[in-house]
Amino acid sequence: MATKRNILLIYTGGTIGMIKDYDTNALRAFNFSQILDNIPELNQLDCDIESVSFDEPIDSSNMNTHYYVKIVEVIEENYKKFDGFVILTGSDTMSYTSSAISFMLENLQKPVVFTGSQLPIGYLRTDAKENLITSIEIASAYNNGKPIISEVCLYFEYKLYRANRTTKLSAEQFEAFASMNYPPLAESGVHLHFNENLLLKSKQESLIVRKDLVTDIAILKLFPGISKNVVESILNIPNLKGIVMETYGAGNAPTEDWFIDLLSDTVKKGVHIVNVTQCSGGSVIMGHYETSTRLKEIGVIGGSDITTESAIAKLMYLLGAGLNKEEFVKYYQESLRGEISN
Known part of the structure; x- marks a missing residue:
């Protein structure tokens, strides 16, 4: 019998976490602690999902190294408890943030998947639900007791990329990111297909978290x-x-x-x-x-x-x-x- 995986959702801010208040037409923050109530489709995934949110959602433009450290500290504190991590951030600076996190997590042996959306999760035509659902599925994908992904990735619009290979190319299209010099690690269609020959192989050593970043x-x-x-x-x-x-x-x-x-x-x-x-x-x-x-x-x-x-x-x-x-x-x-x- 397959083991049920524990996934931690880390919401830092960004478009994906906003829903529309139809009384005022204003956008307000989504309550990720009630995610299974709001997105019942997640119950079909064979995993237990917990969430943690920053006290104040950080807009993509305000993301900086202070918040990078906060993200890796959440992962560090919960590393043994969870099988995978999904990090929700603003897409405008997601390539910068996820690239930095990839260097800060040395000897990573579990999946860390960044995702977000071009439209808020509460919009009718949103890309948020698919990005979120598939990111959680990727983070919980194990084979013979080992995670298929053991690196920092970025998932957007049916493609999983190595995070530190990505660039945001479009502010308008749902297919907002590209990895020009490295193929996708996985593609989501009728089936979720991993290109396993492209994946990083994890070192069987203890996780080392690097927090000293120089911004000069x-x-x-x-x-x-x-x-x-x-x-x-x-x-x-x-x-x-x-x-x-x-x-x-x-x-x-x-x-x-x-x-x-x-x-x-x-x-x-x-x-x-x-x-x-x-x-x-x-x-x-x-x-x-x-x-x-x-x-x-x-x-x-x-x-x-x-x-x-x-x-x-x-x-x-x-x-x-x-x-x-x-x-x-x-x-x-x-x-x-x-x-x-x-």
């Missing part, structure tokens, strides 16, 4: 005509520890002396600069063109096919790990949670 970082997005004053002002931010630099194509950037000299001086100060592509898909290949050769020579770190969202999360995580320069570069260019292709 910036994004430098290049554009034709970017001025020396703009680049200089970003590179000279006080206490700056790291930069994600969004370059063109396969990692290309201006070759003008003033630009290279500013980057070189910044690297010499001990600031880590990571090169990621502005393109939705593809990879940075340092030295592939002359326009990225000089970046490699001055010590800019190639980000391979990492997303900007994941690059930021990884930068925060590794800066908090107390590594020396060589260790930092080594670990940044390795795949730690499946965030880059080997």
Whole structure:
């Protein structure tokens, strides 16, 4: 007889948790403690569901590292009690949040599934119910006593992605997310099909929760005509520890002396600069063109096919790990949670 799984639902905020008050036409927070009463379809899943909600729902735009720590602490406190976790957050920053959580949970052996919706759960045409129901089904999916998923994922509109590979592409479509450089881990149709050859294999070691994130970082997005004053002002931010630099194509950037000299001086100060592509898909290949050769020579770190969202999360995580320069570069260019292709 199959064991009934215990799933913890963690509601932090976001569109999915809102229902319409038909007396006032205003949106109010959904009571997730009564979820089985409001979504009776969940009773058909072979699992017990408990929920915990943040005292004040956090809008997607207000999500930050303080709340990342709150999320992992809830998981840490309940890790032995539950078989899987479903985290509901605002979709606008979900790729950032879920990427960060993937780095903060080391040796994860249970499913952590992020989901949300484009329309509130109380709307007639909402995508919230399907996203929520299938996320819980994924979190409770076990095979031979072991979870099928043992990593941080993001489920949206019939597809399960590795969280740190995702980007939100649409504010309008139900199919809001994409994973341009890695295929879906699972697809939901008539059957729920897992692409098991794509899944991370869990290490049989105790969970380690990393809570030290450094936020003294910036994004430098290049554009034709970017001025020396703009680049200089970003590179000279006080206490700056790291930069994600969004370059063109396969990692290309201006070759003008003033630009290279500013980057070189910044690297010499001990600031880590990571090169990621502005393109939705593809990879940075340092030295592939002359326009990225000089970046490699001055010590800019190639980000391979990492997303900007994941690059930021990884930068925060590794800066908090107390590594020396060589260790930092080594670990940044390795795949730690499946965030880059080997």
